Amino acid sequence: ILNVEQSPQSLHVQEGDSTNFTCSFPSSNFYALHWYRWETAKSPEALFVMTLNGDEKKKGRISATLNTKEGYSYLYIKGSQPEDSATYLCAFPNYGGSQGNLIFGKGTKLSVKP
Amino acid sequence: EAGVAQSPRYKIIEKRQSVAFWCNPISGHATLYWYQQILGQGPKLLIQFQNNGVVDDSQLPKDRFSAERLKGVDSTLKIQPAKLEDSAVYLCASSGITGITAEQYFGPGTRLTVT
Numbered sequence: 541i542l543n544v545e546q547s548p549q550s551l552h553v554q555e556g557d558s559t560n561f562t563c564s565f566p567s568s569n570f571y572a573l574h575w576y577r578w579e580t581a582k583s584p585e586a587l588f589v590m591t592l593n594g595d596e597k598k599k600g601r602i603s604a605t606l607n608t609k610e611g612y613s614y615l616y617i618k619g620s621q622p623e624d625s626a627t628y629l630c631a632f633p634n635y636g637g638s639q640g641n642l643i644f645g646k647g648t649k650l651s652v653k654p
Numbered sequence: 655e656a657g658v659a660q661s662p663r664y665k666i667i668e669k670r671q672s673v674a675f676w677c678n679p680i681s682g683h684a685t686l687y688w689y690q691q692i693l694g695q696g697p698k699l700l701i702q703f704q705n706n707g708v709v710d711d712s713q714l715p716k717d718r719f720s721a722e723r724l725k726g727v728d729s730t731l732k733i734q735p736a737k738l739e740d741s742a743v744y745l746c747a748s749s750g751i752t753g754i755t756a757e758q759y760f761g762p763g764t765r766l767t768v769t
Contacts, residue, residue, distance in 0.1 A: 544696070572754040583657065584697075584745070584760040591755060629696060633754045634710075640685060640752035641710055644696030 542566060544632050546645035553620050554653050560616045561648040563630030567611030574631040574642060575604055575615055584629065587615075620652045656680065658761035660746050666767045672734040675764045678727070679748030685709075686723055687758060688731050689745040697745055703729065704752070736768045 545564040553559050565573060572591045578584040588597040593608040601618045617624055627649045631642035659678040667673050679686050684705050689697035700719065702709040705726040714721070718737070723729040733740055743765050747758040 546696075574757075576760075581762070583762045584747075586757045586759075589755045589757065631696075634699070640749060640756045640758075641687060641699045641702050642758065644689075644698070646694065646696045 542632055542634065542643050544630060544643055544645040546628075546630060546648050548648060549646065550649040550651070552651045552653065555621060557620050557652075558616065558618045559620055559650065560614050561628065561650075563613045563615070563645055565611050565613075565630075565632045567609060570608040570611075571633045573606060573613050574633075575613070576629040576631065576644075577626045578629060578647070579626040587628075615648075617650070620650070622652045622654050625650055625652045658746055658748055658759055660744075660761035660764055662764055663762060664765050664767075666769065667736055669738055669768050670735040672732065673736055673766065674730055674732045675744050675746075675766075677729045677731070677746030677761060679729075679746070680750070680759055683748035683750045683759070684726070685749045685752055685756075686729050687747040687749075688721055688729070689747065691743040691745060691763070692739075693742070700731070700744075733766075736766075738768050741766060741768045 575587040576584045590606040595606040604615045606613045627647040629647045631644045686703045688700045691697040700714045701711040701721045703723040706723050721731045743763040745763045747760045749756045749758045
């Protein structure tokens with residue numbers, strides 16, 4: 541059974557702080573890694589899909605890197621804002637991605653204090 | 655483009671009662687997923703449909719859970735009878751393609767509390 545681990549479980553930062561968290565996944569038979577953001581009372585939304593070792597993706601103040609050889613991805617938020625408060629989930633395609641469904645980690649819950 | 659719709663948003667029932675959740679995916683999306691997210695856990699796939707056929711229901715507790723997508727559009731997930739451990743957020747998602755890079759579009763979820 542595939543296991544996707546995320547750390548830390550929760551994080552409390554002040555507005556303006558930069559922060560990062562980790563997603564670990566099986567390094568053998570890597571296919572792709574997805575990052576989602578889930579704000580309270582809203583729908584989870586896709587942030588990034590990463591497929592290549594060394595990949596780096598950016599969306600505004602949020603960026604992500606990928607190391608498939610060692611099996612981890614980092615998500616960075618530069619200058620955190622209260623609106624960044626959310627649970628950040630990473631996910632790994634199940635069955636080699638042939639069916640499209642995902643195995644999710646437990647998430648990192650980020651709280652940004654004004 | 656309208657997003658994935660789910661109803662109800664919240665539901666409180668007693669154990670052994672029945673409950674049903676409804677999902678309407680993004681128009682044209684052939685693939686529909688139901689996930690269960692228990693507090694402190696990541697979302698777990700319950701069932702995946704491709705049009706009106708089941709692709710994966712290996713983690714669906716079939717003794718109490720059922721799901722259908724009769725016309726390949728909207729879908730219903732039912733629990734009968736509910737147990738305390740079914741308290742969770744039930745998320746519906748859809749995608750227009752399948753594969754390792756396929757983005758899933760989620761609804762806001764239904765928060766179920768079983769007392």
